Amino acid sequence: MRGCYVRRMSPIVVRWALVGSLLAALAGASGCATLLSEPRTPFPRGTPLEAPWALNRELLLPETRRILIVVDWIAGPRPDTAPLDALVRVAARYGERAARWIPREDWSGRLEASTSYVFVGYVGQRIPGFFGLSYTEQIKGKKVHVILVNQERHRQWRGVIPEGRSETTTLVHEYGHLLGLPTAEHGYFAEYPSFFGGAHCVSPTCALSKPRPRAILYGVVSAVFRRRYLDDYCEACRRAIAEAKAYWRRRP
Ligand SMILES: [Zn+2]
């Protein structure tokens, strides 16, 4: 009988079962994401407040023929291919053109005008305190985008979230920074009034949320109870992308 079974369970097991049920209910609650959202903070003076904000036109409008992701294995375990495939899907979908990844050894070394480049470097754990890092730089007069991944750091969470899934979140998160997300209406600076570390999305449902306690709670509960992982941007970020594209298309 169910009642006898519960009585025979130790108090600790009962407590964890209750906590589990509560978290499962929390994961399913539609208001949960709102409850666990971070409060907005001001953005640096001069931040654009309307479409197209500071979103990255090159990666969002198909003005080059393809997006090429060049993968460099610098240190740590060999890169997992599934997260790179997920990044390719995100780049192709938001970039509205073909995208693919190749190992650095297979890259010709030429920077072609018809191609947008994203260089992904796997660095083990050489970036203290970060899962990943991204920036844009000029090489031989061409703008290229760079993502660095601390793949060792994802292993610390593998008991809760499969390593490949958290690595996917990191790649999509860093790609979101390269896209210029989030916009000021739904972003915050974790160190405000310092702008160190860049803007992140207030919504814990977004791959661009910062791994802070509330977002981690939401992410872990979603992963454990719903098998849902952060591999895309939230509704507000997607809406901003759509509005920026509409703006550019109205004013080519
Ligand atoms: Zn970030």
Ligand SMILES: [Zn+2]
């Ligand atoms: Zn978002």
